[in-house]
Amino acid sequence: MKIRYILIIVLILFIIGAGVGLRMFFKPHADINRLKPDFKVEAAPLIDEFQKAEDAATAKYSEKVLEITGKLATKSQLPNGTTLLILEDEMQGISCQLDSNWVTANQAVIQSLEPGKPVTVKGVCKGYLMEIKVSPAVVVK
Amino acid sequence: MLRKLFILVFVVASATAFGQGKFISKNAYISFYSLTPLEDILGESNEAVSILNGETGEVGFQAIMTTFHFRRALMEEHFNENYMESSKYPKSKFNGKIENFNKDMLTAPVADIKITGQLTVHGVEKTITVPGTLGMQDGKLVGTSKFQVAPEDYGITIPSVVRDKIGKQMDITVKVNYLPYGK
CATH class of the missing domain: 2.40.50.140 (Nucleic acid-binding proteins)
Structure with missing residues (x-):
């Protein structure tokens, strides 16, 4: 029973990690048209x-x-x-x-x-x- | 009086010769390319400056590292922050000379050349000899070069996690359309 919970938590963490990683990898270039001038x-x-x-x-x-x-x-x-x-x-x-x-x-x-x-x-x-x-x-x- | 006139003529003549002898491009193309299993890494800049001295065959290049654009924003970030340290070493440059240069090369059709000179990247200077081409194409003086460099030679450390994924050698491609620099 305990092992099952741990597995689920590990799986959730893995999915979050992969999601963040992919998001970073596919991060688009900043849209210059929307940037405020410094x-x-x-x-x-x-x-x-x-x-x-x-x-x-x-x-x-x-x-x-x-x-x-x-x-x-x-x-x-x-x-x-x-x-x-x-x-x-x-x-x-x-x-x-x-x-x-x-x-x-x-x-x-x-x-x-x-x-x-x-x-x-x-x-x-x-x-x-x-x-x-x-x-x-x-x-x- | 005659002497003054002579000096004047001499100065004007040498100034004209100096002006005619130089060629420039403010939008030279330079690319870095590395084949990786995950995806190809290609960084391109159209903003390098190159000057070719048509009298001596000396050729110079300079590029601002942050003008290299990559398909992915993350690659551009890594290139500037982790590898090139662009804020510390904003510019790369090359100063060299075309081997066995003669002025006919500037007006003849495109032919193979060899250039030897000093390449400075990431604050490290190395002497390299690279193949290239130079000559007239569609009425323009065009120069190209393709060669490989090893990032390690220029003190660029690639983290061990990705070292195997990035090729040991990077392909560099250079293309320049020169214009006479008359000013």
């Missing part, structure tokens, strides 16, 4: 901050969600189909790789983007490598 910034001062003190800026912004407003410099597609927006300066600006799921659902928004016009994007800051890298990102407006 910082709301303008593109030009942000670039300045990284160029003047890369280490400090990296420590402050890396892996944080940024909402950045600036001038759209270029809109292009990478060989793998990813949409790439560059803000402010083509060579040393802010490079934003858009989230592919978001792009599929928001083709009209991407079509309407025009270089030279202001744009606001939200994405995860990855640090500085010739330019500020933000990925994945979505267009806010």
Whole structure:
């Protein structure tokens, strides 16, 4: 009788453990569209901050969600189909790789983007490598 | 006066030559791949920067480790936190030289090359020689490379529980479309 109870408890614990494990294993990527920005910034001062003190800026912004407003410099597609927006300066600006799921659902928004016009994007800051890298990102407006 | 003019011409000429000689990509592709019994592990980044010096055949790569994306969020977490320690070693880099380089390689069709240089990953620098290709494809200067690295060589310890599941060698694939860097 006692053994039966123990067996049942062990079985329940096993199922809970397996459930938690599988949940962790299949945990989806964070949906960038739903994340609240940690910082709301303008593109030009942000670039300045990284160029003047890369280490400090990296420590402050890396892996944080940024909402950045600036001038759209270029809109292009990478060989793998990813949409790439560059803000402010083509060579040393802010490079934003858009989230592919978001792009599929928001083709009209991407079509309407025009270089030279202001744009606001939200994405995860990855640090500085010739330019500020933000990925994945979505267009806010 | 003549001397000043000569210096000016010389400076302008060398500056132009310098500008013309370099090629850049800010969206070079790099992937890590490991075959495991449970499932394939593939991390890809489209955000590496590469500069190729068309005069000397020197080539450099840099990548931010957190730009590598995996299919599963958990893999990305493990990659950055347990293996690469991306907050401590945010960037990896490679500085090397194409063996027997000559300028014709930049305009000829894609051909095999060999590159020797220093690869720094996880704060550990190693000299490696890797095969690759370089040349014109559809009007663009394209470079590729495929090679293997052993995580252990770079001080990356893989926990014993999963050591047998992750291959001892990881396949690295690199693809770059270069643009002339005129600035």
